[in-house]
Amino acid sequence: MEEQLPHARAGREKEFARCVLPEMEMLLRAAMTLTTRTDHAEELVRDTLQNAYRAFDRFDGHQPRPWLLTLMHHAHADNRHGRGPGPVIGTDPGPGPSPTLVSAPPAESLAVGKTFHEEVDAALAALPDKYRQVVHLVDVDGLSYVEAGELLGLSEATVTTRLRRARRRIRVRMAAAGLVPGRGER
Structure with missing residues (x-):
């Protein structure tokens, strides 16, 4: 039984990576839209990924983007209501880079x-x-x-x-x- 646990965990981690890794760039862009600061966006993505990993056993494996966006919405709502870090859009972003609308070739x-x-x-x-x-x-x-x-x-x-x-x-x-x-x- 103990030999199956590491194998099962490795399979779970591989499946998690297969579903989540292709959405990482989108998650960071969405988080930047919500928070306007790179450090807060990264923290929001990290919170979203932690929640996704914890709930992955309940995920059916189909359409990871809407599932991840829902988890990010909940993590952002928690942050806005004082249950976690990160500012809401519209607050002073302070020092650091701010996103721009157009990055043209x-x-x-x-x-x-x-x-x-x-x-x-x-x-x-x-x-x-x-x-x-x-x-x-x-x-x-x-x-x-x-x-x-x-x-x-x-x-x-x-x-x-x-x-x-x-x-x-x-x-x-x-x-x-x-x-x-x-x-x-x-």
Whole structure:
């Protein structure tokens, strides 16, 4: 019986790695959207992974992304309500690097220019937190509306509405800066 335990544990760890490792980059991007500080994002990912490992026996092995995002949502909610570390988005990030909206390849940077990127960053920064979060999760991190909603504790319809309003605000600001056509100019 004792020989089966290490073998079973090794199988469990291998299966955990198979399900979780492909989602690590997405988890870190989502955590950065929620916390805005690298150290807090890493801590949120660590909490999520610890919770995932503890609950892995109850996971069916299908669709690890929604499962992990749900665990991250709960870990973030615990952190926000004083049951763990990490700030909520909108708090002063303090010293350290802050995420940017656009990290364009050199060819795109040459074609679009520095002004465009600065204006996009400014337009995103000007959004209220509730809009900035959905833009970042859906348009930057590539999560589906459902996944973003699960992570933020919102319905898909609320994510859709917030995303539509955020994109409209960004488009208006970009048009005012003369960087995209205004309504009817296309």
